[in-house]
Amino acid sequence: MGNEESTMVDDSTRPSVLEGRNMEAVVKYIKERDVKRIVVMVGAGISTSAGIPDFRSPDTGLYANLAFLDLEEPEDVFDIGFFRDNPKPFYALAHELYPGRYRPTVAHSFIKLLYDKGLLLKHFTQNIDCLERQAGLPGDMIVEAHGSFATQRCIECKTPYPDEEMQKKVQDGEVPHCTVPQCNGLVKPDIVFFGEALPPSFFESRDLPEQADLCIVMGTSLSVQPFASLPGFCRPGVPRVLINMQRVGGLGSRPDDVLILGDCDAGVRKFAKAMGWEEELEALWEETNPDPKAREAENEPVPSRDERLRQEVDRLAEDVERTLNMTDAYQQLVREKLGEPSESTAIKADSKEGEVSQEGLNHVFPHLARKSR
Numbered sequence: 001m002g003n004e005e006s007t008m009v010d011d012s013t014r015p016s017v018l019e020g021r022n023m024e025a026v027v028k029y030i031k032e033r034d035v036k037r038i039v040v041m042v043g044a045g046i047s048t049s050a051g052i053p054d055f056r057s058p059d060t061g062l063y064a065n066l067a068f069l070d071l072e073e074p075e076d077v078f079d080i081g082f083f084r085d086n087p088k089p090f091y092a093l094a095h096e097l098y099p100g101r102y103r104p105t106v107a108h109s110f111i112k113l114l115y116d117k118g119l120l121l122k123h124f125t126q127n128i129d130c131l132e133r134q135a136g137l138p139g140d141m142i143v144e145a146h147g148s149f150a151t152q153r154c155i156e157c158k159t160p161y162p163d164e165e166m167q168k169k170v171q172d173g174e175v176p177h178c179t180v181p182q183c184n185g186l187v188k189p190d191i192v193f194f195g196e197a198l199p200p201s202f203f204e205s206r207d208l209p210e211q212a213d214l215c216i217v218m219g220t221s222l223s224v225q226p227f228a229s230l231p232g233f234c235r236p237g238v239p240r241v242l243i244n245m246q247r248v249g250g251l252g253s254r255p256d257d258v259l260i261l262g263d264c265d266a267g268v269r270k271f272a273k274a275m276g277w278e279e280e281l282e283a284l285w286e287e288t289n290p291d292p293k294a295r296e297a298e299n300e301p302v303p304s305r306d307e308r309l310r311q312e313v314d315r316l317a318e319d320v321e322r323t324l325n326m327t328d329a330y331q332q333l334v335r336e337k338l339g340e341p342s343e344s345t346a347i348k349a350d351s352k353e354g355e356v357s358q359e360g361l362n363h364v365f366p367h368l369a370r371k372s373r
C-alpha cells in the first residue's frame, strides 16, 4: 500500500479496461461484462449521515472529541490494555454507539440493493454499528472485520455474556462483569480492539477480493491494517471505485480506479441513477424508516448533514460526561479552568479518571465552555 500511496494520481492516464475513469464507464462495464462479483469495503464514513461520528474527521470525528478522557491517545479507548485498567471510557462510548438507535443510510441500502441484484460477492466492513444487517443484508454476506456489538464475552475466561443483560448494563452506563463467580473478569463486546486479532471470518474471506470483478470502497480512511490492504488484493484491470470525501489508501493510482469524491449517499445515488435503479434504491431505503410519518414533514427545514453530526457529537459528549459521573465540584472546576483560556495546566479529575487537559475539555464539553463564557 505504501508504494501505491506515493504514486501521483494522473487522471489523464488511459484506463485499460474501462472506457473512461468515471461512473458512466463503470456502469457500462458492469452491464457489458456481466459483472456479478462485486466486493464492497467500507468504514465509518458510510454511517455519518445516520448521525454516528466517524473516527478521524478533524472536527466531528470521535478521536478529536475524546481528547478529554484520560487517554494519552484517543485510540486508547479501543485498546485492550487500557480497557483492562479502565473500561469506563469505552462503556461511556458504548452507551452512545450501541445498535438500535440509528437508521441505516442510503449507502447501506445501496449495498443491500447490490445483493438483491445478485451482484455482491462480499461486503467487508470495519463498522461495529450493525447497520448493514439492519439494512437487510444477510449475515453471511458480511465480514465484520473489526467485530460488532452483536455478541460479548469475558476477556479472561471467554464465557459469553447474555445479550439482554448486556443491553441493560450498557443502557444503565454500567460495566458488565463475568457471570462465572470466581472469575468476575471484565466483559467486552466482540469488537476488535487494537492489539487483538481480527475474527476468523476476515481471514477466511481474505482471498475474495482477488476473485472480484469490481471493487467499491466507501467511507474509510483506509488507515488501519490489515483491512487497509484489501483493495490492493484486487487483480490489476479490475476497476476500483472510491466513494469518499477525499482520496485515501492509494486508490486512484491504477488506470482503472475511479474516484467519486464527496458524500457517500450522494455517490451511491449517482451510481444507482446511472444503473437505472434510482427508484428502487429510494424504496429500499424507505423500508428502513422506522417512522414514515417523520418524512411527511418535508416542508420543515432539514438540518444539514454537518449540523446534524455536530448536534450528535454535542449530545454524545454530554452523555459521556453523565455516564462518567462527573461531580458538581469537578464541573465547577472545569468551568473555572475553561474561563482561563491562557492557562494550559492539566486538571486532575480524580485518581481513576486521570488528567484532563483544558484543550480536550473545550472540544468535548462545548456546553460547559458556553456556560463558562
Ligand code: OAD
Pocket: 042, 043, 044, 045, 046, 048, 049, 054, 055, 056, 057, 061, 075, 078, 126, 127, 146, 192, 193, 194, 218, 219, 220, 221, 222, 223, 224, 243, 244, 245, 246, 248, 262, 263, 264, 265
Ligand atoms: P475514519 O474516521 O478513519 O475514516 C472515515 C473516512 O470517511 C474519512 O476519509 C472521511 O473523510 C470519510 N467520510 C466521513 N463521512 C463521509 C461521508 N458522509 N461521505 C463520504 N466520506 C465520508 O474511519 P474508518 O476508516 O472506518 O477501528 O476507521 C477505521 C478503524 O479505525 C475503525 O474501524 C476503528 C478505528 O480505530 C477499531 O476500533 C479497531
Ligand code: ZN
Pocket: 154, 155, 156, 157, 158, 159, 178, 179, 180, 183, 184, 185
Ligand atoms: Zn470470566
